[in-house]
Amino acid sequence: MRRASGPPAAVPAPAAAAVLAALGCGVLLTGCGAPSGLGEGGPAPSATTEAQPKNLWPAWSPGSPAASDAAADPARQPAPDPLSGAPTVPPGGLAAMDQLDVLRADPRMARPAGRGAVDRPGTPGVRPAALHDLTGDRQPELISAVDLESGRMLLAVYTVREGQIVPVLHTSGLRPVVEAVGEDLVVRGPTADGGEQAVRYRWDGRRMVTASEVRSVRTTSPEPDAPTAPAPRTSSPGGTAPAPRTSSPEGPAPAPSTSPPRGPASAPSASTPGGPAPVRTTAPAAAPAAGPAGAP
Template sequence: MNLSRPRPRLLRRAPFAAAAVVVLAGCGSVDGLDAGEPAPSVSVQPRREPLWPAWSGTSSKAPGADTASRQPPPTSRQPPAATHQPPPEPLDGLPDVGKKGIGGLDFREVLRAGPRMRALADRPAIERPGRAGLRPPMLTDLTGDGKPELLVAADTESGRGVLAAYRALGGRVYPVLFASGKRVSIETLGPDLLRRLRTH
């Protein structure tokens, strides 16, 4: 009787048995929590917030003023096309930004200091869509540095909207965004700025 034969078979099966034990040991409870283990906290997801609600199409003060707000937010962040643009130059003719930040400046003076918005700086203030003029200026942190940027939007007689954003840095004011389009709606999604345009 040869007793040495079963040993090699057992030795060959031992690694498979050990692997099966390891795999099965990793299968704990199906919900991922053991008894008495606290559940992880839930993080709040950012929601779209209109900067100028009357222009968002969801306000009762502006029925029918839907400005393309029914489109879903972008699903992925695509990097902008590689273009070489010189860094923005600070605006001339403005006082140094003091302790109050960019919100301490007269927003119309900021518009007059920049060549793109100068022609719109003296338009009348408007509180809802339907007239040409300047929407109320908004301050919101778009860079995550804890300091708000100044956003100003103007509506023109042709139905186009113009948006400009300015940032204070080192006591100076820099233009950081200029955009225009037909029936523009501006929203924030967390620290991101969404510009929606009516396409039809």
């Protein structure tokens, strides 16, 4: 039977518009250049070297990396003012000054700094001064840390503005690791709830503010179940398991005789190693023929 032929079915207008739009997008995409984003013949972007963390007090840092308990946000603190009563900044800048003189002029650090300077970890006191450019003016800022008896560390950063010493960061943490990454300052250490936190501070033109804060929670994953040994087989596929064979010191035990009880069983023959002992059976002896009558 021949199928009737007729004019082709009309494509609805919305569907045709969608097909044309898809084809147009395909044409535009194919003209955008190489998959890498570079046009043919275009210059390759220059490679940049990422700044690596520089630990400011390696001897005071724990062996395992851990992040900072935390740090008050400088953005919520009042704008920093120069330290009143601070010594005059010499031509050599903060690098030419006594760190303790600067700390004593800071009301927030004067009392902790009374513990005096220390040159090795494990003793409360003022750590050796760290100098690093955090503002991008090629002049190093003074980074000071004071360890307390509780294990916490107080951190302060000072810069020079119009010849005056200005504190631009105050924070603290529980045995944190302090690193300079380029012009950023990173404070990492454990949190009170057992997690980890990393706070990155960056110069905003007036002070060091929080650029990023990453907090992680430590979770304990269940240990995988130990593999269990397969249970010993207690039965054979077709029935009960055979009893274990026992052997005497001289050799394997002979198998019991299967001869009928009417005649004496012959002694078993020696068995070959590795197999059951063969059994020899004997027929009952024939009775002697009767002699003539009257014979003795």
